Amino acid sequence: MAGRPRSEASRRAILRAALDLCERDGYQNVTLKGIAQAAGTGRQTVYRWWPTKAEVMLEALTVFVEAPTGSEDLRTFLLETFRLSGGAVGGVVVGLMADAQSDEAFAVHMRGFIDSRRQALRAVLVRTLSADVDLELAVDMVFGAMWYRLMNRHAPVDESLADEVTTMLARLSS
């Protein structure tokens, strides 16, 4: 009761092609057909292992992009996080968040991804803020500001945002 094993080469080729096409054409213009073609694989091979483009991208992110380590310093943590989000990866995660709005099954996985990042920030903030500050709300406001800017594009997500957020939070404990 066993057949041909899953091709690890095809899997990596698909995940790699997904990210590459994303960077070249933008998340919204990437199609599953395009991913399969760029990866030199059949379309069914993609559909067999992932239900949607978003799921492919999410796995590609976790495989090829390492998340910022849990730095102890808030400013450093935010610098790493915002540097990553402001670049090509930012375009992907924004597309994923947009797709999550029309795909509840994927939204669940997206929340898992988001939650891991929330935990990392929470671990930093718990050492930075006073004990009587609402930690969950602080996480919402920091990452909220980041996502808000990523999606609405009224201001960049960059080093200066990390500085400003850091000084803003410092005021809470004075």
Place this chain on the structure above:
Amino acid sequence: MAGRPRSEASRRAILRAALDLCERDGYQNVTLKGIAQAAGTGRQTVYRWWPTKAEVMLEALTVFVEAPTGSEDLRTFLLETFRLSGGAVGGVVVGLMADAQSDEAFAVHMRGFIDSRRQALRAVLVRTLSADVDLELAVDMVFGAMWYRLMNRHAPVDESLADEVTTMLARLSS
């Protein structure tokens, strides 16, 4: 050099049908074909005046939903805003934000909509916060937290959020 004037009845029927279908089926499941059909109008009549579903919805919001007035009290302002965003309107604006990620022309209009709300909050915050607090960042963090919760759905946008944000901001000026 004048022809038949635009039918105001059709315009209102389309905007009304757009919101009604949104509430019944959810933003993502609404199609332009469905809107035209529900409004009892031809499809071309919709396309003649709006390029996309998102533009129809945005106009429908501004016509049928009145924005919270610029209350002087921060907590009251947030209560009104969050009560609106937490209901059926929240589902629409989230859908619009998602669509804006794949339609740059609409994203420009969306930023205009967002910016009017930012100005309203800014007007309240400038009377609430100390003069040396970064006002733009404060707006980003407050509305950011709201949008973050609306899109990721890890926590509700309700009265308690308004309370928590109000007390959090009060700490900045102590």
Place this chain on the structure above:
DNA sequence: CATAAATCGAGACATTGTGTCTTGTAAAGT
């Protein structure tokens, strides 16, 4: 009143992406 201009509702049409299905081949265990 006659004509030009622009709208109206209705629906055909091509295009594109999704997701399923089929075909013939390849690689594993039994």
Place this chain on the structure above:
DNA sequence: ACTTTACAAGACACAATGTCTCGATTTATG
């Protein structure tokens, strides 16, 4: 050998988008 599963390639039905055509309607102009 035989079964099972994956593979690449591509046909297929389906749904939504956006353009186009059609005949009819409603306005301003001469």
